[in-house]
Amino acid sequence: MKLPIKIAAGVCSLAATLLLLDGCRGPDPAAPRHSHFELNEAEIAGNPDLAEDPEARIALSRALTETFGSLAVPRYLVLDDWRRQGFDPNRWPMGESAEEGAEALGEEQRPSLAESAALYAGRCARCHGFSGGGNGPMAARLDTRPRDYRHGVFKKTPLAHGSRPRHEDLVRMLADGISGTAMPSWGPHLTVAEIAGLADFVRLLAIRGETERMAIIDYDAFDGFDQDAFRGYYELVVTRWLGGGEQLILPGHRPEATPERIAHGESLFLDPRGAGCVRCHGREGHGDGEASLVPDPLTGEPVPFLDEWGNPIRPRDLVCSPLRFGERPEDLFRRIHEGINGTPMPAHGGLLVTEPDGTRHSLNDEDIWDLVFYVQSLR
Numbered sequence: 075m076k077l078p079i080k081i082a083a084g085v086c087s088l089a090a091t092l093l094l095l096d097g098c099r100g101p102d103p104a105a106p107r108h109s110h111f112e113l114n115e116a117e118i119a120g121n122p123d124l125a126e127d128p129e130a131r132i133a134l135s136r137a138l139t140e141t142f143g144s145l146a147v148p149r150y151l152v153l154d155d156w157r158r159q160g161f162d163p164n165r166w167p168m169g170e171s172a173e174e175g176a177e178a179l180g181e182e183q184r185p186s187l188a189e190s191a192a193l194y195a196g197r198c199a200r201c202h203g204f205s206g207g208g209n210g211p212m213a214a215r216l217d218t219r220p221r222d223y224r225h226g227v228f229k230k231t232p233l234a235h236g237s238r239p240r241h242e243d244l245v246r247m248l249a250d251g252i253s254g255t256a257m258p259s260w261g262p263h264l265t266v267a268e269i270a271g272l273a274d275f276v277r278l279l280a281i282r283g284e285t286e287r288m289a290i291i292d293y294d295a296f297d298g299f300d301q302d303a304f305r306g307y308y309e310l311v312v313t314r315w316l317g318g319g320e321q322l323i324l325p326g327h328r329p330e331a332t333p334e335r336i337a338h339g340e341s342l343f344l345d346p347r348g349a350g351c352v353r354c355h356g357r358e359g360h361g362d363g364e365a366s367l368v369p370d371p372l373t374g375e376p377v378p379f380l381d382e383w384g385n386p387i388r389p390r391d392l393v394c395s396p397l398r399f400g401e402r403p404e405d406l407f408r409r410i411h412e413g414i415n416g417t418p419m420p421a422h423g424g425l426l427v428t429e430p431d432g433t434r435h436s437l438n439d440e441d442i443w444d445l446v447f448y449v450q451s452l453r
């Protein structure tokens with residue numbers, strides 16, 4: 075039997091091994107402290123009705139300040155329904171205390187949103203921007219752009235495709251960082267309570283940004299700025315951030331990685347009628363499959379896909395590049411099963427595939443494990 079073991083030496087580009095480590099050098103003394111959130115100007119420019127209506131801009135800005143406070147004093151507006159559920163405007167403990175292990179997170183010393191905003195300004199804003207727009211002064215120099223939280227789309231979660239991360243997912247991601255990108259691991263530099271507070275603040279920035287985007291996109295000059303509609307967007311966005319626990323993907327029992335399983339994973343990977351990974355990741359797994367580039371709508375030239383945020387993105391080189399969203403087999407399982415939010419990498423769980431012998435079935439957990447084992451064998 076042919077074993078799919080690849081000799082990777084010499085084929086990995088030098089760039090792939092360069093690690094970007096600046097970014098956790100401590101607070102940026104030059105960072106100016108802004109006291110107000112900035113409006114999402116790029117989104118506003120996309121809606122001429124709003125861009126050309128100064129009064130509507132002011133109304134939007136007011137509604138946002140009323141709901142989320144300022145950078146100096148960030149908070150959540152507590153709607154009547156929420157008050158009964160013990161909603162805390164300075165933190166948001168709603169629906170998450172059970173799974174978090176309050177002690178482990180330093181619950182007692184957990185900073186307020188205002189304290190976390192100050193820490194964020196010193197440590198994170200240079201890349202992510204003060205208001206979380208992914209537009210800090212360092213952003214343009216980075217190949218993989220810092221996340222713009224305002225889309226509410228996050229990649230490193232163990233949850234079903236499209237779910238908003240749980241607080242604990244953000245905490246873990248901040249502690250570990252994202253390998254192979256400029257996103258540092260903060261575990262060695264900050265206390266557990268500080269990280270928990272930063273996760274609170276990132277969540278506020280995301281919820282504020284999502285609410286703002288909805289209001290901007292839906293604005294039209296005929297109806298004008300509608301305060302009730304704005305409340306509705308806010309409520310909807312907050313609801314999206316609840317209940318992540320039900321979306322957790324449980325990979326179940328991991329079978330043993332036998333040569334037969336790896337070979338089956340390889341055939342699923344390489345067959346376009348199978349899982350079809352080859353289309354993007356290429357025959358050798360270097361991320362250079364025929365679908366890794368798409369024709370430019372204007373020139374017809376092959377160009378990379380654009381991601382959720384409009385930045386070019388390439389399929390991962392599975393042989394040479396570090397895995398960004400977790401090295402454990404369970405992480406890979408979840409990535410293949412659910413895809414990667416905000417990128418062209420699709421969810422494969424349940425996909426209808428044709429085996430080489432012509433039989434058709436949906437990709438089940440066993441198949442996904444076989445793909446995991448094959449990907450591991452490439453590395």
Ligand code: HEC
Pocket residue numbers: 096097098194197198199200201202212216218219220221227228229230231244247248252255256257258260272276398
């Ligand atoms: C040197 C630049 C840099 C600094 C400083 C930085 N980040 Fe990031 N961050 C990034 C990049 C780049 C990504 C995107 C990685 C990717 O998409 O694979 C990212 C991604 C993220 C994400 C999204 C994770 C996901 O699952 O999608 C969050 C949240 C985040 N950073 C929070 C923070 C916080 C909080 C701080 C400060 C404590 C911080 N970052 C500091 C560069 C940085």
Ligand code: HEC
Pocket residue numbers: 229343349350351352353354355365387388389390392396397398399400406409410414417418419420422445449
């Ligand atoms: C339509 C194109 C496309 C297809 C099909 C596709 N991928 Fe991906 N894949 C991507 C892109 C793009 C990324 C990089 C995402 C990023 O950097 O955020 C990626 C990233 C990955 C990663 C890296 C995860 C990490 O933690 O860094 C793995 C593993 C992966 N893909 C495996 C697969 C497997 C296995 C299949 C088939 C079952 C597959 N992909 C099918 C586009 C694709």
